[in-house]
Amino acid sequence: MSYKVAVLPGDGIGPEVMESALKVLNRIEEKFGFKMELIFGLIGGSAYDETGSPLPEETKKICLGADAVLLGSIGGPKWDGLPPEKTPELGGLLALRKMLKLYANLRPAVIYEELRAMSPLSERVLRDKVDILTVRELAHGIYFGEPKELTDTMGLDTMVYTSDQVERIVRKGFEAAQKRGKKLCSVDKANVLSSSKLWRRVVTELAHEYPDVELSHMYVDNAAMQLMLNPLQFDVIVTSNLFGDILSDESAAICGSLGMLPSASLGEEISLFEPSGGSAPDIAGKGIANPIAQILSLAMMLEYSFDLNEAAAAIRSAVDDCVKSGIRTGDILSAGMTAVSTKEMADAIISRI
Amino acid sequence: MSYKVAVLPGDGIGPEVMESALKVLNRIEEKFGFKMELIFGLIGGSAYDETGSPLPEETKKICLGADAVLLGSIGGPKWDGLPPEKTPELGGLLALRKMLKLYANLRPAVIYEELRAMSPLSERVLRDKVDILTVRELAHGIYFGEPKELTDTMGLDTMVYTSDQVERIVRKGFEAAQKRGKKLCSVDKANVLSSSKLWRRVVTELAHEYPDVELSHMYVDNAAMQLMLNPLQFDVIVTSNLFGDILSDESAAICGSLGMLPSASLGEEISLFEPSGGSAPDIAGKGIANPIAQILSLAMMLEYSFDLNEAAAAIRSAVDDCVKSGIRTGDILSAGMTAVSTKEMADAIISRI
């Protein structure tokens, strides 16, 4: 088995939290007796500043030659005024997604018992543990559908899915549900959209192959409402690119801080792993960012790309234990606690592995 | 001034809550010395059962001949299996929207001080009064864009806006903000969608005409997150048809019960007013539904279609007073209180006018 990882720290807090994650990886390698080959590349605004491109050729090569990509974060106000294809988001992240044909974005939203008070939701709503996995289609739909047109007086986008595209992502949803709470909620707008009608039809046909999974369908407007009213009803949500963009952010909001939430974007051969949160330019360089999302993204990489499930579990339980022990960066602090630095958090996690 | 109102009670709890609203109207007419002409029509599942169509010709005629339409609610599991064009939603409500060219959907989300505990959000988030108005484009966008295609293996929708269409709805947003908290948040996905790029451009150009309004732009994924994390930051939200569908439902969820939330859908000549909630088939016919959303929809009609602002204010303050006095239907009950019936709630409101 080859362990070649493209490491793209990116912008803002990316480099700091990546450094922490790589220290954790070091400890894991020691403990589990393997060694990964890390190749570093530039991406985002910092890549643009250095090379004139948010996704330089060199980075493309590095990624295409790797088994997995570990990304920090990208973007910041400094680069907001650039033409679209030069921005960290479009020219960097979206172009990379496209190049790697990343088709399934997995975003867990989990509230740690000890961090419940961080959630904007009331205790009545959070009477049990929120643990939602959004499986978002990432390679098609209205993000990439043709035609796309923009004139002085008209703007047009095309939301299109084929049954094969839907089948592939929906199977990921069913499979994820089988490994978790065995409940899958497919979200669409089938009362209005043709692409959603196709989506619902494919989901309904596939359901027979997964008799152990309890399937439900929900309209996207209702899903946006239900995530707020009663998030505990959800286990796995599977949905299209645009709806997944919206609902996975709403689910993340339930947890209060994005500093804890990792994500995986699966491709056919190469998958990408990154924190759900942004580059947090306001606190970048201060050494106070929460590295947990990056460290849990590393854990997802070990699990999804390399089947190193025990190693992933070791990271997760070390993180759990830190949170339980009241070790907190500023973003997840409660009254009466003292904030630790990015490095201290990483060290605390490492010492528990 | 002509006061001709098409009254469409519809399905489920529609007829009961409509009866209450009409009793309130009676009292208002008495007090303010005017008389409306009410013409009753069928719509939705009950119309389908009686005539074979969810929007019978007779109803179309009634609506087109009226100055405003007051709608109850439509739909229910009984009619879910019908072909799309026969369903209460598509064949009834959406067809009516199209026929009346309703282009602006206004949905206020307000939390009454006394009902804060109904909200799924924590007290920390609700430290002040939530009062959000979503102004949703209702006549265009991906709901009606052509082409729309559905084959065995492909589903396609078109999200399209022209600058005129955007301008009309965005002006409604600015005007609404001028009458309220003077803050407008325009929601789009301009980092990805061409239709959103056009949208943002039009909003930016119009902003110069409304210097008294503080304008912000937000991506739809972030808006879904911010509504949960910090709803107090919003005054008026203006957005496209699909995003408005999702975000107005999410905003409504903040309030806990839909039983309190009215809506207005403005057309060029004829506007439509209806509760935000559904037909609640589970409690239909029991006389326990909350009539407040319907009664507040009546108030919006008086204000928007007939400029009867004092009459509208009288209704609102009577509703406020009832809520303050602890008069509650089952959906907004707190511990230790006894629920009143639909009729009792209406009577309590009437006695305060």
Ligand SMILES: CC(C)[C@H](C(=O)O)[C@@H](O)C(=O)O
């Ligand atoms: C930056 C943007 C293009 C991106 C998206 O919409 O997919 C982001 O919101 C995300 O969810 O990763």
Ligand SMILES: CC(C)[C@H](C(=O)O)[C@@H](O)C(=O)O
């Ligand atoms: C019933 C459905 C077609 C409708 C919509 O999507 O507009 C509903 O969700 C609404 O918001 O009024």
